[in-house]
Amino acid sequence: MNIQDMIEKWNSFDFEGYFSKVTDGDIGNALAREHSDEYDLLALLSPAADKYLEQMARKARELTVRHFGRVIQLYIPLYLANFCSNSCVYCGFSARNRFERSKLSMDEIESNAAEIARTGMKHLLILTGESRKDTPPEYIADAVRRLRKYFPSVSIEVYPMEKDEYRMLKDAGVDGLTIYQETYDRKVYSEVHPAGRKRDYAYRLDTPARGAEAGFRWVNIGALYGLADPAKEAFMSALHAKYLQNKYIDTEISLSLPRMNEAEGGYHAKYTLGDRDYVKTMLAFRIFLPRAGITLSTRERAEFRDRLLPLGITRISAGSMTTVGGYDVHSADVPQFEVSDCRSVDEVVKAIAANGYEPVFQDWVAL
Numbered sequence: 210m211n212i213q214d215m216i217e218k219w220n221s222f223d224f225e226g227y228f229s230k231v232t233d234g235d236i237g238n239a240l241a242r243e244h245s246d247e248y249d250l251l252a253l254l255s256p257a258a259d260k261y262l263e264q265m266a267r268k269a270r271e272l273t274v275r276h277f278g279r280v281i282q283l284y285i286p287l288y289l290a291n292f293c294s295n296s297c298v299y300c301g302f303s304a305r306n307r308f309e310r311s312k313l314s315m316d317e318i319e320s321n322a323a324e325i326a327r328t329g330m331k332h333l334l335i336l337t338g339e340s341r342k343d344t345p346p347e348y349i350a351d352a353v354r355r356l357r358k359y360f361p362s363v364s365i366e367v368y369p370m371e372k373d374e375y376r377m378l379k380d381a382g383v384d385g386l387t388i389y390q391e392t393y394d395r396k397v398y399s400e401v402h403p404a405g406r407k408r409d410y411a412y413r414l415d416t417p418a419r420g421a422e423a424g425f426r427w428v429n430i431g432a433l434y435g436l437a438d439p440a441k442e443a444f445m446s447a448l449h450a451k452y453l454q455n456k457y458i459d460t461e462i463s464l465s466l467p468r469m470n471e472a473e474g475g476y477h478a479k480y481t482l483g484d485r486d487y488v489k490t491m492l493a494f495r496i497f498l499p500r501a502g503i504t505l506s507t508r509e510r511a512e513f514r515d516r517l518l519p520l521g522i523t524r525i526s527a528g529s530m531t532t533v534g535g536y537d538v539h540s541a542d543v544p545q546f547e548v549s550d551c552r553s554v555d556e557v558v559k560a561i562a563a564n565g566y567e568p569v570f571q572d573w574v575a576l
């Protein structure tokens with residue numbers, strides 16, 4: 210079954226009805242099993258799992274240490290541009306928002322790179338808005354070639370591309386791809402993406418697979434929590450990750466759990482994933498997908514991020530700016546989202562060590 214069929218099949222599943230029948234025994238079974246299936250995942254995401262968070266945390270911690278050791282890898286984002294041809298209702302970069310757009314020149318990219326490299330960061334995630342016209346694949350490839358002089362690992366979070374374009378970017382030095390489905394709910398998807406190429410739900414859903422087929426070393430996916438029912442989004446994204454993990458065994462698959470800030474792009478989230486449910490979701494991910502990476506961004510508050518560290522996180526951002534450039538003199542005033550953890554790289558490093566984990570700047574070298 211391909212991912213489109215799989216998501217389609219589960220989209221018509223009665224989640225509420227199933228959740229209302231989950232018993233303590235179902236949670237116990239899900240926690241006892243070495244390899245959990247979809248129904249175990251549903252049990253762990255259900256309200257009945259709320260009173261088992263301690264047991265879930267113990268199992269998640271043990272699985273994380275078994276598969277990843279006590280290390281947390283650090284990365285830092287760099288926005289190259291904020292041009293966008295889409296109109297996502299929840300984003301400050303939407304084409305509907307009128308503000309002066311900007312894009313870094315190659316020299317500006319290098320000066321930002323030099324500033325960031327001074328912090329010791331080695332893994333860089335580059336982002337653009339989704340405008341193929343303003344930031345074509347060749348611009349991104351040129352940027353990557355410049356950035357690779359400073360960073361052994363450069364990954365991308367840009368518009369979806371064809372497999373050949375991803376191959377070209379891989380040859381330029383890209384090793385990882387982040388692409389969020391935003392919401393797996395088709396109806397909500399078309400409501401929150403009223404215009405632009407991003408309206409094509411199916412094309413976006415197949416994007417992580419194209420990245421894996423192009424040979425990226427790791428692919429990171431997820432939903433943006435706040436747009437649709439969080440438990441259903443969590444279930445679908447974990448299922449998507451499992452599908453990719455089974456099909457592309459040479460690619461490391463990881464998940465993110467970005468939550469929408471209060472009024473992102475002036476849009477008020479319809480659903481809330483509270484802190485307790487956030488923790489439960491992350492634990493359920495770890496138990497369902499013991500080998501998957503879990504990425505945590507600076508959208509979350511510092512104290513909350515510190516509490517999550519021992520529960521399954523494998524990659525964390527630090528020292529982030531979400532405006533274009535932002536690390537040197539060049540800076541636009543419109544951020545894509547507000548950063549909630551404003552600590553420096555040093556402060557995040559200390560917090561990781563204080564939790565008994567080793568902060569890792571570089572865990573491998575691309576040849």
Ligand code: SF4
Nearest residue numbers: 293297300302303339
């Ligand atoms: S979420 Fe991405 S595609 Fe949508 S408006 Fe923002 S930058 Fe553009």
